[in-house]
Amino acid sequence: MYDLVIRNGTIVDGSGMPSYKADIAVSGDRIAKIGRVAETGREEVDASGKVVSPGFIDPHTHFDAQLLWDGYAKPALSHGVTTIVPGNCSLSLAPLKAEHRMKLVGMFNQIEEMPYKAFKEGVVWDWETFSEYITRIRKGLAINVAPLVGHSVIRLWVMGDAAMERTATAEEVASMQGVLRECLDAGAVGLSTSYVDMDETLLPVPSRYADASEVDALASVLGEYGRILQIVPEFYDPDLTIARLDQLAEISLKYSIPTTFSPLFINADNVEAVERVMARVDEQFARGARVWPQVQTRPIDISFSFAVPSLIFVRMPNWYKLMRFGTPEQIIEGFTNPENRKKLIAEATPNMGLWSFLTLRFAQTDANQKYVGKTLAEIGQMRGCTPLEAMIDLSVEEKLDAHFMAANMGHNSDERVSAMLKHPRVHIGASDGGAHILSFSTYGDTGYLFAHFVRHLKAMSLEEAVKKVTSDTAGIWGIPDRGLIQKGYVADLVVFDAATIDRGEETYVQDVPGDGKRYVRDSRGVDTVVVGGGIAWSAAAGYKDDTRGAILPGEAVETRPLVAA
């Protein structure tokens, strides 16, 4: 008897090859047989009329904190995502000394828009080393985690506050190499760094004080293990992005490691810039370097209120400083004080096109319900003011609890995004899962891929799309035995209806520690999600208690044979 049998499914095996009909039998955590299975299973799933594929891998997330209170990474698992990569952009929650906890929370708050209160009420700080953090999240882990270790955090560990002031000495660099080895031995999939992020005081994060020789020294350690380097380049400028990908290419060639950079958006005003970046990517791959750009599937939608800082205002210093550093009372005073209001309006007026098309998403008072769903241009007409004044006045009237939405801000040309996603050297990712929880939903990007680009636009086949988010990702990230439906591979599987799989509507829910809220999207058309041979979630029964999530690629004792020369 098998532990699990999935019958009568259409197998899309992750290789890109045509689908076929078969049953799948699972023993323990492995795929034991693919074909006609006569024996019964302790559990059986009828996949008639449905697709069975490898579990999806999300390579760009910030679930570091959420995993401490939610081992399912909800709702990502219900979308068919069976492996997540947290620790991107130079930020991980380990290794972390007790005295730096609040510093790191500040960075997560600023960069990833994670509320302070969630850390305060949802996190029991009982680890310092990477190994201790892994031990901590292993409890109740229902989804696989391939964690990056953050460069900024390693600097803080070794250099203390000097990590935010200067380059490292040779001794400090050697110490950082040792710390990185410990993290890789404990299961880190690689290292992340950032060339663009700022901390909560709007000063550069520690990784930006590292010179090229420090990054090179850390990359040499990645080379010992054959592990990946992820970076955030100055993505707003193609010349800078190209310079960074050239740096990555040299590192990739020197140490024979994969590298990846994110994000890469294509907007109406940067088509030529993205073409230049991709031409350089092609050129570097032709040299034998691995420099994978990450591209997200979904268009850019941003919601915000003035109760928390929003990155939509980051290029307007007066607005952003008020949101970042002001108390609610100070923000309201800033909006109502005639002199300050004049200054804010002057700074934001050049962007009136943006304000005009924002919609009021939620309001709390009865008086303003009539404006919900309307654009600020429409509201301004109704109230006899400009769209910008309408946004300010509504925020004051709602005591900052008025929520606005900027929909389809970019990355929304079907033709251009399709071409990017299909590109053989584009890595589908950059969901930012678990982050920016008050700005947009970071869940459902795979459902959107299948619904929009496969089913509606027919821009790519189902087999191509599955390959992009399964075996391609596993290959790029060096995750062994996953990403394909093959005998002997780990049974991370998704059963879904190709005719209905999609992301659900974006909703605003209260499920974050500290009475916090966030935007989420439920899955549509996903039937069953299997992690490590056990059913972790099903549409019929929801999340299961049988938690089999693993740390990937696994402790180095298992993977040392892959070590590069």
Added chain:
Amino acid sequence: MAAAELSRVRRSVLPQPGDTWNTIAQRELPKMDEAKAVSSLQSWNLHVFMRAAGAAGGVRGTNPILPSDVIFIEAPAAKA
């Protein structure tokens, strides 16, 4: 636009320890008057020049250049 032209790379350097606008100007643009070279570097690198300098009393002083920065040593390519 030809592929070779698309992939053209703007010349840049990474800072050396202690670099300032002046030291980079002296090293990378030696044929140019230093004041003009510094001014040119600043205009080609607004991502650095427009950044707030280091914290008061900090090691970086008033130097906005970070050790990780890319510094362009030529102007952006003209739009086609």
